Amino acid sequence: EAGVTQFPSHSVIEKGQTVTLRCDPISGHDNLYWYRRVMGKEIKFLLHFVKESKQDESGMPNNRFLAERTGGTYSTLKVQPAELEDSGVYFCASSKNPRIAGGTDTQYFGPGTRLTVL
Amino acid sequence: GIQVEQSPPDLILQEGANSTLRCNFSDSVNNLQWFHQNPWGQLINLFYIPSGTKQNGRLSATTVATERYSLLYISSSQTTDSGVYFCAVENAGGTSYGKLTFGQGTILTVHP
Numbered sequence: 001e002a003g004v005t006q007f008p009s010h011s012v013i014e015k016g017q018t019v020t021l022r023c024d025p026i027s028g029h030d031n032l033y034w035y036r037r038v039m040g041k042e043i044k045f046l047l048h049f050v051k052e053s054k055q056d057e058s059g060m061p062n063n064r065f066l067a068e069r070t071g072g073t074y075s076t077l078k079v080q081p082a083e084l085e086d087s088g089v090y091f092c093a094s095s096k097n098p099r100i101a102g103g104t105d106t107q108y109f110g111p112g113t114r115l116t117v118l
Numbered sequence: 119g120i121q122v123e124q125s126p127p128d129l130i131l132q133e134g135a136n137s138t139l140r141c142n143f144s145d146s147v148n149n150l151q152w153f154h155q156n157p158w159g160q161l162i163n164l165f166y167i168p169s170g171t172k173q174n175g176r177l178s179a180t181t182v183a184t185e186r187y188s189l190l191y192i193s194s195s196q197t198t199d200s201g202v203y204f205c206a207v208e209n210a211g212g213t214s215y216g217k218l219t220f221g222q223g224t225i226l227t228v229h230p
Contacts, residue, residue: 031216043204043220056217089159095216105149105168105208107218109161 002026004110006092012116018080021113025074025094031055032075033095033107034067038088049075050097082117089114120145120209124221131195131228139190139224141205148215149208150181152190155223156201164190164203195228202226 005024013019025032034046046065047057051072060067064083069075079086093107121144131137141150152164165172165179167188172179176195181188192199202225206218 033216033218035218035220042222043206045217045219048216055215059217091161093218098215105216106163106166107149107151107216108163109153111158111160114159 004092004094004108006090006110006113008113009111010114010116012118013082014118015084016081018078019082019115021077021079021090021092021115023075023077023092023110025092026108028096029094029108030072030097031095031107032069033093034075034077035059035091035093035109036088037091038085043091046077079115082115084117087115087117120147120207120211120219122205122207122219122221124203124205124224126224127222128225129227131226133195133197133228133230135195135228136191136193137195137226139192139203139205139226141188141190141207141221143186143188143205143207145186146210147183147186147207148210149218150188151206151218152179152188153204153206154199154201155204161204192226195226197228197230200226200228 007022032049037043045059048055049069066078089112091112092110095107123142154162169183178191202223205221
């Protein structure tokens with residue numbers, strides 16, 4: 001079974017440019033999460049999708065960030081325009097729906113996308 | 119929101135030594151996971167352990183939910199155990215399920 005995959009692994013952009021990060025969750029996982037770690041701080045929650053719906057987007061820092069999950073499969077996280085403080089590692093995670101028999105709350109993380117804004 | 123504190127912040131060991139990492143949390147939890155972030159930055163899931171004890175090879179973990187702490191034991195440490203260990207919890211009293219709150223991590227360095 002393939003794990004969570006993220007693309008690209010690294011991205012270097014200029015301040016003011018746009019970047020789109022992609023996450024492919026584990027097949028069959030309804031829950032998809034975005035987290036990020038900036039400036040050596042703790043890993044922070046950004047948002048949570050259940051299928052294609054946003055369950056919780058309380059961690060999104062501002063309206064320069066837009067997350068989508070059309071069709072309930074892969075997700076994209078767009079930053080437009082990027083600022084210096086957006087630099088960091090963006091992680092995606094997925095989990096089964098715990099309300100379905102056999103599902104658990106275990107979240108499986110992708111390798112992350114390292115974003116550098118110059 | 120829920121607070122998660124890990125200790126110690128840094129730990130240096132000789133290969134073969136044993137160690138205990140601690141995670142304290144400030145409220146009841148539905149989910150607690152331990153992760154190892156390897157030198158390439160990947161977060162490897164070690165344990166899903168909201169309560170009880172689990173073992174996997176040289177690693178074991180215990181969560182005492184009523185006292186709001188979890189321990190990760192590493193026995194006979196190897197250089198490949200080096201990296202950052204994170205504890206993350208989902209607050210049972212939160213407004214939505216799934217959101218993990220991470221501790222600041224314990225940086226483990228194992229010397230040969």
